[in-house]
Amino acid sequence: MALDERPVGKLDRALIFLGPPGSGKGTQAKGLAEQYGVPHLSTGDMLREHVTQGTPLGLKAKPLMERGELVPDSLVLKIVADRIERDDCFHGFVFDGFPRTVTQAKYLGELLKQHGFKFPFVIHMIIGTDVLMKRMTGRRVCPVGGEIYNVFDRPPKVEGICDVDGAKLIHRPDDREEVVGPRLHAYEKQTAPLVMYYRRLGYLHDVDARKSVDEVRQDIHQIVASIRGMR
Numbered sequence: 001m002a003l004d005e006r007p008v009g010k011l012d013r014a015l016i017f018l019g020p021p022g023s024g025k026g027t028q029a030k031g032l033a034e035q036y037g038v039p040h041l042s043t044g045d046m047l048r049e050h051v052t053q054g055t056p057l058g059l060k061a062k063p064l065m066e067r068g069e070l071v072p073d074s075l076v077l078k079i080v081a082d083r084i085e086r087d088d089c090f091h092g093f094v095f096d097g098f099p100r101t102v103t104q105a106k107y108l109g110e111l112l113k114q115h116g117f118k119f120p121f122v123i124h125m126i127i128g129t130d131v132l133m134k135r136m137t138g139r140r141v142c143p144v145g146g147e148i149y150n151v152f153d154r155p156p157k158v159e160g161i162c163d164v165d166g167a168k169l170i171h172r173p174d175d176r177e178e179v180v181g182p183r184l185h186a187y188e189k190q191t192a193p194l195v196m197y198y199r200r201l202g203y204l205h206d207v208d209a210r211k212s213v214d215e216v217r218q219d220i221h222q223i224v225a226s227i228r229g230m231r
């Protein structure tokens with residue numbers, strides 16, 4: 001189906017969450033993807049799945065992720081290219097944690113063109129590093145539905161248990177205090193240049209990620225609603 005034949009009101013593009021670890025990308029991306037009925041594509045989740053299953057890719061990624069380093073572009077690009085081939089991506093998707101290098105961003109640009117998507121828009125989550133440590137060390141995640149909690153600010157009703165499906169929550173190994181520093185360093189060195197890259201292209205929309213989850217959600221909703229009709 002050509003782009004112009006796609007139903008009006010759909011996302012029909014990639015929405016990209018760009019921001020440091022712990023800035024709230026996953027928290028917001030999940031809800032937004034549900035709202036638009038498109039998949040939430042977290043390369044971190046995809047890689048963790050490979051690690052859990054012990055695939056060859058997972059075995060390569062595991063030590064890097066444990067040290068807070070990025071996984072090589074070649075491995076990540078293959079996963080993403082395969083994923084967006086699937087039928088559920090036809091009306092667009094929400095990326096969380098991808099792209100993370102200029103190489104990944106350029107490759108994504110080509111992929112989106114090949115698939116006939118409109119230009120992407122990028123939600124840039126702005127936040128100081130002072131609050132990120134608390135957000136990451138306090139994070140707990142549901143291994144079943146991906147629900148995200150925080151023991152300090154967004155605790156589950158019953159400690160350690162997901163409100164939605166009753167699963168036992170996990171503490172990500174890379175959320176340990178000693179791994180947070182290297183992750184922030186990797187962000188500054190390899191991912192932060194994407195802010196300028198996308199700003200120059202005119203795709204970037206800044207969001208104050210220090211606000212509450214609901215306030216950030218509202219700000220993002222307004223941005224997406226205002227530009228959704230653009231071709």
Ligand code: AP5
Nearest residue numbers: 021022023024025026027043044071097135139150212213
């Ligand atoms: P990934 O899983 O993508 O992790 P990340 O980018 O480091 O981001 P996080 O998941 O830590 O944080 P988030 O911004 O999603 O915050 P969240 O919403 O959970 O990547 C993990 C690893 O995989 C990487 O280090 C790398 O090795 C590898 N990798 C992944 N993608 C890659 C790629 N493209 N290329 C190469 N390598 C790749 O929120 C955090 C906490 O804060 C939660 O507890 C939440 O409840 C709380 N919170 C959220 N919003 C708010 C708010 N507004 N107020 C108060 N608390 C809030």
